[in-house]
Amino acid sequence: MTPEAVDFEDFMRFLDVEHYLGLRGGDTWSADGNEGTVVTKHLIGAILARYVNSLEEVPELYLQFARRLEPHDTVISFNYDTLLERALDAVGKPYRLFATRFKEVDQFRGVVDSDREEIVVLKMHGSIDWFDRTNFESRVALHAQIGAPAPSDVIFSNADALDLQRIVDGPRHENDPLKNVYRAKNLKELYRQRLLFLATPRILPPSATKLLYANQLNDFWEGMGDAGLLNFGMAIIGFSLPDHDDYARQILYQLVTNYQRYNLDRDELGRQKGDLAIVDFFPDAVSEVRFRERYRFVDWARTDLSGNGFGLSSLDKVFA
Secondary structure (H helix, E strand, C coil), rough: CCHCCCCHHHHHHHHHHHHHCCHHHHHCCEECCCHHHHHHHHHHHHHHHHHCCCCCCCCHHHHHHHCCCCCCCCECCCCCCCCCHHHHHHCCCCECCCCCEEEECCCCCCCEECCCCEEEEEEECCCCCCCHHHHHHHHHHHHHHHCCCCCCCCCCCCCHCCCCCEEECCCCCCCCCCCEEEECCCCHHHHCCCCCCCCCCCCCCCCCCCHHHHHHEEEEEEEHHHHCCCCCCCCECCCCHHHHCCCCHHHHHHHHHHHHCCCCCCCCCEEEEEEEEEECCCCCCCHHHHHHHHHCCCCHHHHHHCCCCCHHHHHHHHHC
């Protein structure tokens, strides 16, 4: 067998099942996966960080995309990299990386705070600059219990150098899956550290069974089945519905159906729904036929489909 013959996402599925079921018993490596998964997550982070850090300036395409986003727009991203956040920072657009902001919460409810003028960016598969503090806090408590010196951590003992920021802010419920997750904004300094086996970015593995670990981020999907009903614009950019993300088909089916079938002629504050925009890349007619087959639940009569790739000329379609 050669590396080229291996279905990588299927191989990662094997590792995920081994870890999720605890088949190795006491040799189970960590909450982030066994050794092979931890190495993969580290390499994904290191490689993507190298390319993002090599950009002295954010490409104009992404700056223009960020400028045209409006407060309360929601971007659902399956990417691990930080290019969108960097673009938003560059153009001075406020944003948050969690689904709902609250004014107050109690055990059973929360009062939503929708007054903040900010863009919502939901990174459904996590991010190469996210790290969970839970394990470090457990070590701190254990050391205090036995009277040992406080432990150090490659991430959380370098908070200033890494510009650590908590992902969520404001009142949160105790079971919030992101409550203990922090973002290391200084990406260059982050991946200068020796992270392998010492810190693992909070990302879902590139696996056919990544849904096993979706509880780490499933707050993002809560209530998403109603999205599209009253939205006035929707675009799908560069997502080809790959087989290893088959779970996303059910989600996109719901979003697209809601958007294209309901409240089509409803006028709200002088606005009506436009056509669904889909931007992808089709090098030939056969590729387009295959793409349309994967998206066969789409009403193509109410869709503006572009197969020329994501570029400046496609922004008018995305933001129509």
